[in-house]
Amino acid sequence: MIDKLNDPQREAVTLPPGHALVLAGAGSGKTRVLTTRMAWLIQTRQSSPLGILAVTFTNKAAREMLARISAIMPIDTRGMWIGTFHGLCNRLLRAHFRDAGLPQAFQILDTADQFAAIKRLLKANNIDDEKYPPRDVQRFINCAKEEGQRPGDVEAYDSFRRRMIEIYTLYEAQCQREGVVDFPELLLRAFELLSRNEPIRNHYQRRFRHILVDEFQDTNNLQYRWLTLLAGDGASVFAVGDDDQSIYAFRGANVGNMADFERDFARGAVIRLEQNYRSYGHILDAANALISHNTGRLGKNLWTEQGAGEQIRVVEQPTDFAEAQWIVDEIRSLVAEGRSRHEIAILYRSNAQSRVIEHALFSSAIPYKVYGGLRFFERQEIKHALAYLRLISNPDDDTSWVRVVNFPPRGIGARTIESLMDQARTYDTSLAASVARVPGKAGSNLAQFLVSISQMAEATRGLPLPELVEHVIEHSGLIAHYKLDKEGADRIENLNELVTAATVFAIEEHFDGLPAGESVQWVSSATDSMGDSLTPAENISPLASFLSHAALEAGDNQAQAGQQAVQLMTVHAAKGLEFDAVFITGMEEGLFPHENSVLEPSGLEEERRLMYVAITRARERLYFSLAQSRMLHGQTRYPMRSRFLSEVPDQHLKWLTPKQQVAFDGHGSEPRWAGASRASIPNRPSVAPRSPTTGVLVGSQHFRIGQGVSHGRFGEGTIIGLSGSGLEAQAQIQFRDAGTKTLALGIAKLDITHG
């Protein structure tokens, strides 16, 4: 088991009890170390499988860990606490719902549900949503919770914040009344449960002697405190992470947790995994050089035994369109050389960039997959179906009530809902409980809806989960509604898929055949090494369990089937993945690094880490591409080269288009390089500019070499070269202050000043 590991890996796996920090560089075998560590603890009888808690950030990582540990040793992983922070906290809260102050059938709001709940709250309380936009309120509440703060703990140093805190208080009351918890609440509740309830805390502290944490650099402050609380004085925390790959500060991750952990717990027990098994030397050295520009790193230098490999190919194109087209052409030749399409990835900083690339791929009939689209449980029709299911489980869930009270349409309009909300607010009850107080036709429509919900609840009593789901998608009217819709066929298919998902879930969770609405009480008969009973009774009905599952695991983010497809995704989405060939696109200031991040040093450093992640995805071949002009937000921009390009030493780069700007003399067919005396131009351009000309007509303007022009951003300049014609026409312009640029004349707005 451990003899296939390299020295630092083996050292990490076999560390004696005690806290430890493993700094695992990209491609250094991080997951392998984590899973082997668990297997080793079990095999050497230092722990039973049930004495281990392993926590990850994504369901995918948790699943992979489970799969790999089962592959190493044949143990029963059921009952093991391996999961995401949110999943484990949910489990904790389900088991101790009373002590946590929650109803048994509490439901989980995903980000969109929470947003809707906040909008509803602002409206019900007549709060000005111009001054307090729901987005900002949501961020305020979530940030507070992630710092472990209840409304009373947040500092109110001005009237604006005081009001925010009031809204936070109202929001908490609303959630409590409705029996729902949002994502950060799962963590905060679980944390409070452990910290306030000594018997429960003691129980879990005695049980979990080994806590393993994946992607430790992504933990937020509350997660850090949760871990240290759970560990208590006795457990060993084995934290694995890479500070250079911390790219989630924007959602509360605190890289500082790594340094804190080293200082406060892991003193001395720090192991670095620096041997990389993924990429060739040029790629790794480029990554190392780039990331060395960051300050305050824990320090790490990747190396490989694989040799230098190829340099990074760099390409500069006049437009984003040309950039995309060039990538498509290059992919064609990569495929012609025998590479698989699914081993080629195109990465971009922001999703908006994918459109042009998709267009180019589509026009060339190259199959591709875009990651990061809508997920199964986030689809409109699925959310609607889930809302009905939630109302059956808990009629006081107002978020679900509002979502489907008039869907499919049944004559309940905004005014009716408003008056219902008024009633609910006046009497401090849920919407469902206020129906009787709404008079007239509106009231009877509402009453009818209420009846149909309770009829569905009645009719499905005692039914197993899949049958229940099937009944509800039919009797809610969703199927009938989408049948009338011309584009409803896909939605109906998805609704049927929901029944399948319920079937699979019921089998996996051993709920098959059990009535979906009744709580399953099961007590694990196993005991841990100290003779403690392991788990208190789990209190959850198959239906409530399925609904948590739907909220906690929104389904695969992966696009359509089709193995042989080029992979398109953001750099964030690429973390943890690897490909033979990688294109990093849009290497431009404002885009990568993103303009919103460059003002703060910490923002810029995160962008640099993002670039580091991007570079280290490539095994063999890496491309940087950039465009001199780009359509963004409906405007053409003329970005400068990304500073990150100059942070990678020249020796690792191979420019396929000229690094220096080209200029044409206007005669002959051979381009002449500006500054031709410099020997540093490494290569002839593989994309030769079109035949040079002395003048071109673009629109109503006739451009000539030697003309003086002025440009909105670059200022005054002189045309020193022209090529192409019509839409392809480009000019090389020597600007007085902005250097030499190649601009597409059909796109750039130029005024002729003289000549």
Add this chain to the structure above:
DNA sequence: GACGTTGTCCTTTTT
């Protein structure tokens, strides 16, 4: 209550 028109805002994302 349904539909068409104008106006605003644009990173990154998992749970």
Add this chain to the structure above:
DNA sequence: GGACAACGTC
């Protein structure tokens, strides 16, 4: 450029 929300009209 495009998604989505808010407004105005039938």
